[in-house]
Amino acid sequence: MNDRTPALQRPASRTARLSAIEQALLTRIVTSQSQLSQILADQGIEVTQATLSRDLDEIHATKTRLADGTVAYAVGKTGVEDHPAANxxxxxxxxxxxxxxxxxxxxxxxxxxxxxxxxxxxxxxxxxxxxxxxxxxxxxxxxxxxxxxxxxxxxxxxxxxxxxxxxxxxxx
Incomplete structure (x- = not known):
């Protein structure tokens, strides 16, 4: 992000947290809950591992193997060949x-x-x-x-x- 790009501000709510998790999974290759937790922390969202697990389950995030062999979280009907973060x-x-x-x-x-x-x-x-x-x-x-x-x-x-x-x- 450059200096002129406004930072996205999120309220401290469950809905905003779920949205941040989904956006992270759509825009990045996330391979672990600890990595996802750090991405959220960088946005000012602190979350416990138990809450993160429940949130991932609620948005129907699954682990999938990408074309390069990496296993990463995906949301929705994303398949191996078309993970958004891969392309x-x-x-x-x-x-x-x-x-x-x-x-x-x-x-x-x-x-x-x-x-x-x-x-x-x-x-x-x-x-x-x-x-x-x-x-x-x-x-x-x-x-x-x-x-x-x-x-x-x-x-x-x-x-x-x-x-x-x-x-x-x-x-x-």
């Missing part, structure tokens, strides 16, 4: 591309924001897909009926992400 850009692009190719009608950058237009009723779905993928420099989204606002860490990132979203949406 974050390719994985995010594939999943986002499937949705965006039929639902994005225009993309524009404005300072640190990207405005994405969709057909009526599709914006919340598009925003949800973007939010669920670890996309570098994207802090989150806000969706209306036919417009998604993607909040980026800075102006340069917004410009790059707008072009990236346009490129991904243009693929069939």
């Amino acid at each position: 974050p850009d390719g994985k995010a692009e594939q999943q986002i591309g499937r949705v965006l190719s039929g639902l994005v009608t225009s993309v524009a950058a404005a300072r640190n924001l990207v405005v994405v237009h969709t057909p009526s009723g599709a914006a919340q779905y598009v925003a949800s897909v973007i939010d669920k993928q670890p996309v570098e420099g994207v802090l989150g989204t806000i969706a209306g009926d036919d417009t998604v606002m993607v909040i980026c860490a800075d102006d340069d990132t917004a410009g790059r992400r707008a072009q990236w979203l346009l490129d991904v949406a243009s693929k069939s």
